[in-house]
Amino acid sequence: MPASALVHTTFHGDAYPAAARPADWRTHAACAGLPDETVFARRPKPALPALRACAICPVRRRCLETVAPAESWFDGVSGGRLWRNGREVRIPADLDPERDLAVDHPDHP
Ligand code: SF4
Numbered sequence: 001m002p003a004s005a006l007v008h009t010t011f012h013g014d015a016y017p018a019a020a021r022p023a024d025w026r027t028h029a030a031c032a033g034l035p036d037e038t039v040f041a042r043r044p045k046p047a048l049p050a051l052r053a054c055a056i057c058p059v060r061r062r063c064l065e066t067v068a069p070a071e072s073w074f075d076g077v078s079g080g081r082l083w084r085n086g087r088e089v090r091i092p093a094d095l096d097p098e099r100d101l102a103v104d105h106p107d108h109p
Pocket of ligand 1: 050
């Protein structure tokens with residue numbers, strides 16, 4: 001999620017203002033700093049930057065548990081998946097975010 005989400009008191013169901021919270025898991029989000037247009041995208045292509053961030057995110061499981069996309073009817077990226085109305089959106093093979101990571105990896109020939 002983008003840094004701006006850190007002050008969205010309703011995102012992830014958190015009622016505490018950002019300034020009052022101790023450093024929480026969101027400060028470790030690999031998607032921090034990405035624009036809302038990618039983190040809260042409803043379609044695969046605009047969601048790709050966030051999905052790529054998820055692939056290296058240290059709080060992936062926590063993100064998915066907290067957002068609980070199916071229960072919250074979430075729209076956007078959480079836990080390495082794209083959700084629309086709480087249902088997982090299939091990512092077409094030609095947009096596979098992890099395939100792109102493999103190509104970009106410095107150890108990849
Ligand atoms: S799992 Fe993805 S959406 Fe969730 S905090 Fe990490 S990078 Fe962001």
